[in-house]
Amino acid sequence: MEKFVLASHNKNKLREMSAILSQLGVEVVSPDSLGIDVDVEETGTTFEENSLLKARAIMELSGMPAIADDSGLCVDALNGAPGVYSARYGGGDLDDMGRTRLLLENMRGQSPRTCRFVSVITCCFPDGTVLSARGECEGTVAFAPMGEGGFGYDPVFFVPELKKTFAQLTAEEKNARSHRGRALTLFRTKLEDYLKTKA
Numbered sequence: 001m002e003k004f005v006l007a008s009h010n011k012n013k014l015r016e017m018s019a020i021l022s023q024l025g026v027e028v029v030s031p032d033s034l035g036i037d038v039d040v041e042e043t044g045t046t047f048e049e050n051s052l053l054k055a056r057a058i059m060e061l062s063g064m065p066a067i068a069d070d071s072g073l074c075v076d077a078l079n080g081a082p083g084v085y086s087a088r089y090g091g092g093d094l095d096d097m098g099r100t101r102l103l104l105e106n107m108r109g110q111s112p113r114t115c116r117f118v119s120v121i122t123c124c125f126p127d128g129t130v131l132s133a134r135g136e137c138e139g140t141v142a143f144a145p146m147g148e149g150g151f152g153y154d155p156v157f158f159v160p161e162l163k164k165t166f167a168q169l170t171a172e173e174k175n176a177r178s179h180r181g182r183a184l185t186l187f188r189t190k191l192e193d194y195l196k197t198k199a
């Protein structure tokens, strides 16, 4: 079984990535389980740049294939904010609920409420190979948080076709349509091709 290190301490990302990549015979382990305790500075201005920065740094530290997800919520009426700054929206002191409340405040009176989640998955291998895939998922910013599942902005990410927020979906339902699920599906095809060339 291939073993990849996740370039993140986010347990929710680890759970979502493991669920999808285990189908490919890939085990995803946390950096903490290898005694790696660094926070890679996200100095890039695009999801692609930050995803690569994280994957490369953890690959170099671990000597193992490292996989990173850089993701965020882009809201049209806020010119794409919070975007790459989704995890730090409102400064470093807010928690998920605080950031969600701030977003709802900033959306008061705004239209349209259209938005998208974006995820860029990058995997860096010790042989220098870099595989990358982007996934997006369209929705609208709900008027109030709904649901208990998921994490981050899930309670206010409303999917019009389902009339539910991401936080009201099961993990399987979310993975089937989410930005991360889509990026991982594309990544999976690229990974299969790469593993074939190695075999």
Ligand code: IMP
Residues within 6 Å of the ligand: 008, 010, 042, 069, 070, 071, 072, 073, 084, 086, 087, 117, 150, 151, 152, 153, 154, 166, 178, 180
């Ligand atoms: P990153 O760790 O810099 O990629 O930060 C991503 C941030 O975007 C997270 O902390 C969340 O706030 C938000 N985010 C990314 N993916 C999701 C998701 O699937 N649901 C809810 N929020 C998400």
